[in-house]
Amino acid sequence: MPIGNEFNKVTDGDAEATLEAAWSAGVRYFDVAPWYGFGLAERRFGHFLHNKNRNDYVLSSKVGKLFKASKSNKHADIFPLSDSPNDVVYDYTADGVRRSIEDSLQRLGVDSLDVAFVHDISPDFPYFPTSWEEQFAIAERGAFPALSKMREEGIIKAWGVGVNRPEPILRVIDVADPDVCLCASQYSLIDHANAVNQVFPAVRKKNVSLVIGSALNAGFVSGSPRYNYGPDNHKISPAHIEKRDKLRAAAARHGVDLRTAALKFSSAPDVVVAMVVGASTHQQILEDANSMHVKIPAEFWQELKSSGLIEKDAAVPEA
Numbered sequence: 001m002p003i004g005n006e007f008n009k010v011t012d013g014d015a016e017a018t019l020e021a022a023w024s025a026g027v028r029y030f031d032v033a034p035w036y037g038f039g040l041a042e043r044r045f046g047h048f049l050h051n052k053n054r055n056d057y058v059l060s061s062k063v064g065k066l067f068k069a070s071k072s073n074k075h076a077d078i079f080p081l082s083d084s085p086n087d088v089v090y091d092y093t094a095d096g097v098r099r100s101i102e103d104s105l106q107r108l109g110v111d112s113l114d115v116a117f118v119h120d121i122s123p124d125f126p127y128f129p130t131s132w133e134e135q136f137a138i139a140e141r142g143a144f145p146a147l148s149k150m151r152e153e154g155i156i157k158a159w160g161v162g163v164n165r166p167e168p169i170l171r172v173i174d175v176a177d178p179d180v181c182l183c184a185s186q187y188s189l190i191d192h193a194n195a196v197n198q199v200f201p202a203v204r205k206k207n208v209s210l211v212i213g214s215a216l217n218a219g220f221v222s223g224s225p226r227y228n229y230g231p232d233n234h235k236i237s238p239a240h241i242e243k244r245d246k247l248r249a250a251a252a253r254h255g256v257d258l259r260t261a262a263l264k265f266s267s268a269p270d271v272v273v274a275m276v277v278g279a280s281t282h283q284q285i286l287e288d289a290n291s292m293h294v295k296i297p298a299e300f301w302q303e304l305k306s307s308g309l310i311e312k313d314a315a316v317p318e319a
Contacts (some may be wrong), residue, residue: 003044003280004037007218007226009081010280012044019048021282025289031182031211031276033062033119033162034104038075038084042107048188050109060115060182060211061108062162063100063143064135078127090128092121094146098246101155112155117162117182118143118172123254124164126230127314144176151179160208165226166199173206180273184213185228187269189221189262189310196311200271209273214279215266218242222259246309254300260291261300267292268315 003015009285010018022030032045042061049057065132067086075084091100101116121136128135147159153226159174162182169181181203187195187210203210218228226233227240251258267275301316303309310316 003032003278004035004041004079004082006036006079006081006229007224008280012047014281015044015081016048017282018279018285019045021285022279022289023048023052025304026286027285027289028056029058029060029274029276031060031213032108032115033065034067034100034107035062035065035088035119037079037082038088039067039107040079040082040084042104046108046110053280054110054112058114059103059108059110059112059197060117060142061104062117062119063097063104063147064090064119064139066091066103088127090135092118093142095142097143097146098150101150102198114157115180116147116150116156116159118147118159119162120164121161122163122165122168124230132168136171144172144178148177162213164189164214166194169199170202173203179288180209180211182213182276183210183218184276187212187259187272188215188217189265189304190217190240190248192314193311196257196314200269203271208271210269210271211274211276212266212272213276214278215262215275218278221247221262243309246307247304250300250303250307250309254297256261256296256300256305257291259287259293260294261296263288263291264294264296264317265310265314268317270315292306 003010030045032041034042066089069085070087073085073087075082075086101113102144118139121132121139123132125132150156151159158179160181161168164185166186172178218226219222227236248258251261277288296317305312
């Protein structure tokens with residue numbers, strides 16, 4: 001999350017301007033998490049949203065990580081640019097989830113969340129003290145039933161998992177009753193085969209919706225020197241670079257902006273109800289918003305399918 005200073009230092013003023021630009025462009029769904037900047041992103045969102053009518057927007061945040069201020073905090077080990085005073089505790093128990101939501105509401109300065117995503121119980125998350133399967137088992141006993149109860153109580157409207165890999169999504173829809181999952185880093189022009197062939201059919205069968213995150217693979221599609229997230233995201237495989245080069249060449253042949261095509265592609269499947277796209281400047285927000293109104297020629301998508309750059313069964317936007 002750029003507004004949590006994950007990749008670069010963003011000032012409070014720039015964060016406010018970015019959110020204001022999103023609002024002015026018509027964005028009414030905002031996704032945040034305690035994890036982003038160890039509380040920084042939620043505080044910034046809260047500063048912006050406290051002047052807005054709570055009924056005018058949809059807000060999701062995440063649970064599973066609690067934060068406690070400490071003079072000897074270790075925030076610099078994970079988010080060195082966040083200047084956070086906090087340390088993190090991983091807690092997927094029922095009590096931990098309730099505490100997490102209460103803490104988020106305090107930082108955000110709002111009285112409710114619309115959606116709570118159980119965050120990062122996934123094979124790719126590198127910071128757990130035990131295996132992700134052990135953390136998932138704790139959530140299955142604690143977080144999942146607690147969130148279903150909070151949904152019944154009206155504290156939240158919906159819940160699911162927010163993860164970068166398919167395994168937790170496929171597992172949670174079998175062991176619990178989520179409404180919507182945040183499928184991050186799994187459905188982009190670069191990498192989408194598993195989502196098309198496994199995740200989408202499974203969630204369709206269970207009537208679970210998806211929010212797509214990181215359609216640009218943390219900016220890789222649009223030229224950033226990283227691929228997705230984590231401490232090793234600067235180590236980009238030659239195969240991903242080669243595929244991006246081929247996509248760029250195809251886009252150039254058809255007069256298409258590749259970043260725009262990537263955003264349109266990730267919004268096209270029937271199971272997708274929203275996308276979350278990170279931005280750190282008002283200009284990025286405006287470019288993203290404008291991209292959603294661009295029409296891309298059908299011939300571009302036909303070339304990508306015929307050349308094997310995207311799956312033949314992948315949904316594409318209407319021209």
